[in-house]
Structure formats: structure tokens, C-alpha cells
Amino acid sequence: MCRISIEHHFIRYCKPSQSQDGKILSAAFRLRLKNPNRGRTEDEKTLSVDWFEFFTKNHYSNINSALIERKMETNPNGYLAKLNVGKSINDIIKNSHCSSGQLYVEIIKNSYSHFFGLYGFDEDTNLLIENSLRENIMEIKKIGKIKIC
Amino acid sequence: MQLHNSRYLKYGFRNSIWYYKKEIVSKLSLSSATRREFITSNVLEEKNIKTHQSIQKQINKRFSYLDIALDDDQDKVIYNKTKDLLLRVLSCLLIDKPPFIGVDNSGQVIAEWHNYRKSKFARVICFSDNNILFQAIHNDDTKINITSNLNSICTELENQI
Numbered sequence: 001m002c003r004i005s006i007e008h009h010f011i012r013y014c015k016p017s018q019s020q021d022g023k024i025l026s027a028a029f030r031l032r033l034k035n036p037n038r039g040r041t042e043d044e045k046t047l048s049v050d051w052f053e054f055f056t057k058n059h060y061s062n063i064n065s066a067l068i069e070r071k072m073e074t075n076p077n078g079y080l081a082k083l084n085v086g087k088s089i090n091d092i093i094k095n096s097h098c099s100s101g102q103l104y105v106e107i108i109k110n111s112y113s114h115f116f117g118l119y120g121f122d123e124d125t126n127l128l129i130e131n132s133l134r135e136n137i138m139e140i141k142k143i144g145k146i147k148i149c
Numbered sequence: 150m151q152l153h154n155s156r157y158l159k160y161g162f163r164n165s166i167w168y169y170k171k172e173i174v175s176k177l178s179l180s181s182a183t184r185r186e187f188i189t190s191n192v193l194e195e196k197n198i199k200t201h202q203s204i205q206k207q208i209n210k211r212f213s214y215l216d217i218a219l220d221d222d223q224d225k226v227i228y229n230k231t232k233d234l235l236l237r238v239l240s241c242l243l244i245d246k247p248p249f250i251g252v253d254n255s256g257q258v259i260a261e262w263h264n265y266r267k268s269k270f271a272r273v274i275c276f277s278d279n280n281i282l283f284q285a286i287h288n289d290d291t292k293i294n295i296t297s298n299l300n301s302i303c304t305e306l307e308n309q310i
Contacts, residue, residue, distance in 0.1 A: 017219055018252065020249045025249050026251070026270075030255070031254075037226070038224060073220065123282055124284075128292075
């Protein structure tokens with residue numbers, strides 16, 4: 001498996017319930033908890049993201065299509081949030097107890113990637129991680145306003 | 150609110166404030182030093198009540214949106230449970246800025262404030278096991294992390310008033 005370069009970027013899909021007044025909220029970066037009623041026997045351990053530079057043009061449109069292909073029903077009122085890999089990792093390390101080796105974004109297939117190293121911390125650290133990611137958002141695009149190419 | 154309004158008519162404004170405050174205090178308070186910042190400790194003044202009512206309206210409006218905006222993979226049972234808990238918490242906080250309210254992928258409701266008072270980030274997370282987590286990152290980077298639940302908060306408060 002390949003890791004995304006720290007100079008590159010990743011996209012996180014944020015649901016309509018995870019944004020308000022054009023701002024992305026910390027809820028967008030919380031890992032799912034296990035829920036046997038929904039068939040999830042374990043907590044989510046990685047954050048699902050998409051590698052921005054996998055596409056050479058029409059990035060947002062292509063990533064939206066990639067999400068739909070993975071059966072993620074993107075909502076027109078949802079957002080795609082763009083973050084820099086290296087800056088996000090550095091800010092998490094600076095603000096929390098995470099060590100540099102454990103944080104990385106690994107490509108799963110095509111643009112689909114996982115952000116590793118965010119799981120297994122207490123709520124104190126989760127606060128710092130989720131707030132660091134929220135503050136590191138460089139750009140957001142509303143799904144409904146992305147031109148389909 | 151209905152109780153407050155009926156008492157307002159019956160006893161007049163001054164008395165209604167007292168009842169209003171008592172009603173709020175009997176519901177909830179926070180533990181530790183954060184309580185002093187968030188919770189009413191004196192008789193609420195008219196403008197505070199108006200602000201409180203206005204914020205409650207905005208919170209209810211936000212929840213009206215969230216009720217229909219949830220995605221299929223967000224658990225509605227968890228959402229409804231944590232929403233009820235958060236509404237009870239928020240109805241008792243003395244805040245003059247409405248929070249942003251979001252729902253994580255598990256369905257848990259989170260209220261948060263950005264750059265509010267001396268915190269650059271503060272939030273309240275309500276869990277489906279009835280625990281309530283208060284967190285804040287102050288401007289000087291000190292952190293607050295308090296876990297409690299409605300019952301223990303009420304018991305603690307009753308011992309103090």
C-alpha cells in the first residue's frame with residue numbers, strides 16, 4: 001500500500017448534518033463507534049478520505065463520482081472539504097500526544113484512502129485531533145454546486 | 150416556557166424571573182469551575198431571558214433541519230436520544246451565542262462554539278448511555294474535559310442550593 005505524500009491533499013466528505021452556515025463542524029471528523037444494531041461490531045479505526053491529486057483535473061467532480069461509485073450517497077447539501085496531508089499531521093502532532101510515525105494517509109484503491117493513527121485515544125486527545133482537522137480545512141465545495149464533468 | 154409565561158401573567162415579571170430561574174436550576178448544572186461560566190447563579194434579568202428564548206428558538210430551528218437532514222447511515226435512535234439529552238442541557242446553559250449543532254457518523258449530537266468567550270473551541274457531546282461530555286480549548290491552550298450525567302449533576306446542585 002502507498003502512502004500519500006505530505007505535500008498532497010485529501011478530501012473528506014461532510015454530510016449536511018455536519019455543517020452549518022457554511023462551516024464544517026467537528027462531527028465530520030469523528031470516527032464511527034461500534035453499533036451491533038447496524039452490523040458494526042467494531043469501532044471505526046481510520047478516517048475515510050479521497051486523495052485529491054489522484055485526479056489530474058476536475059478534482060471535485062471526479063471525487064464526487066468516486067464517492068457515488070463506492071455507494072456513498074452524497075447529498076447536494078453536503079460538502080467536500082480539502083486538507084493538506086502534511087499540515088494536518090503536523091498540527092495534530094503539535095497539539096496532541098500523537099507521534100509522527102503513526103499518522104499517515106494510505107491509498108486503498110484509486111483515490112479512496114484511509115487516514116491512519118487517529119484511533120484509540122481518550123476524548124481529550126480526540127478533541128485536539130478533531131479540532132486540528134477542522135481548523136486545517138483549506139477549501140470547501142458544496143456538492144450541489146460542483147459542475148458535473 | 151409555558152410555565153414561565155403563565156407565571157409571568159399571574160405573578161408579574163419580577164416573580165416570574167424567580168420561578169424561571171428556579172425551574173432552570175432544578176433541571177441541571179455543570180460540575181467544576183466551568184459551571185460558573187455556563188450556569189445561572191443569580192436571578193436572570195429580562196434581557197437574559199429574551200436572549201435565552203431567542204437562542205432556544207435558533208436551537209429548535211436547527212434541530213428541525215437536522216431531523217430531516219440525517220443520512221441513512223446515521224443512527225436515528227442514537228440521534229433522537231442524544232438530541233433529547235442535548236436539548237435539556239442547552240436549555241439550562243447561560244449562553245449568549247447559539248452553538249453550531251452537528252451529528253457525527255454514529256448519530257451522536259454535538260453542540261460546539263468557535264471563539265466563544267475565553268475558548269477558541271468548546272463543545273458538548275451527549276452520548277447514548279446518557280453521559281455528557283463538556284470540552285473546551287482555551288485561548289491559552291489549556292483544556293477542559295468534564296464527563297457527567299444529568300442525574301449526578303442535579304444531585305450535586307441540589308446539595309448546593
